[in-house]
Amino acid sequence: MLIAEDLLLLLYDDESGKPITGNPGLDYSLAGAVLIELTLLGKVDIAAAGDDVKEGRLKVLDTSSTGDAILDERLAVLAEKGGQKPKNLLNKLSKHLRDQILARLAERGILTADEDKVLGLFPVTRWPAKDARHEAEVRTALGSVLKVGTQPDERTAALIALLSSLNVVPKVITDAVDKKALKSRAKEIAESEWAAAAVRKAVQEVQAAVTAAIVVASSAGGAGSS
Numbered sequence: 001m002l003i004a005e006d007l008l009l010l011l012y013d014d015e016s017g018k019p020i021t022g023n024p025g026l027d028y029s030l031a032g033a034v035l036i037e038l039t040l041l042g043k044v045d046i047a048a049a050g051d052d053v054k055e056g057r058l059k060v061l062d063t064s065s066t067g068d069a070i071l072d073e074r075l076a077v078l079a080e081k082g083g084q085k086p087k088n089l090l091n092k093l094s095k096h097l098r099d100q101i102l103a104r105l106a107e108r109g110i111l112t113a114d115e116d117k118v119l120g121l122f123p124v125t126r127w128p129a130k131d132a133r134h135e136a137e138v139r140t141a142l143g144s145v146l147k148v149g150t151q152p153d154e155r156t157a158a159l160i161a162l163l164s165s166l167n168v169v170p171k172v173i174t175d176a177v178d179k180k181a182l183k184s185r186a187k188e189i190a191e192s193e194w195a196a197a198a199v200r201k202a203v204q205e206v207q208a209a210v211t212a213a214i215v216v217a218s219s220a221g222g223a224g225s226s
Helices: 003-011 025-040 069-080 086-094 097-107 133-148 154-166 179-190 197-225
Strands: 044-046 058-060 114-118 122-126
Touching (some): 003 097, 003 133, 003 154, 025 069, 025 086, 025 097, 025 154, 025 197, 069 086, 069 097, 086 097, 086 197, 133 179, 154 197
Antiparallel strands (some): 044 058, 114 122
């Protein structure tokens, strides 16, 4: 399973099949998960001082196939758009990504595509859980890190960082008594030395982009309702 697939499962309610957070944060976080995965695989890196690409910009190290169609499609995009700031690429990487992941998870029998109509007119698809066993394992790993204090592996830490940037950790770990402590622990993990410098830099870029997107969306929503 991709980090982005695990993230999407956590961000959709198992019963209602609806996302627990809004856009564009959700889609940007999925794109960020793909970027982080490609960094972990050694396919891309964040340039350091003295590199042939400007410091802080994305550089592609290896364009060979990852063996995963979703990752390969985004790797090709990054190969085209190399030399840019990672946060400026999330919109491009997010294109069709959520639909692809949802369809894949439904094909695997993990989610169900439940088609309906709003007010009997407008078609809508919900994605309730069909087989939640893998998601339960992911939630157990998250709970061990966030509630018990165990050391996370790279994938679990990446998930925590992404969930923290969306400010949805208490919505995912719902049985924690102290929500403030839960959020604090997630922030601590996100900022800790849990991975190589390039991966941590990618996470920081993604977090900044997701946070900015949420702020912009909130501001637009407030202006529209005033």
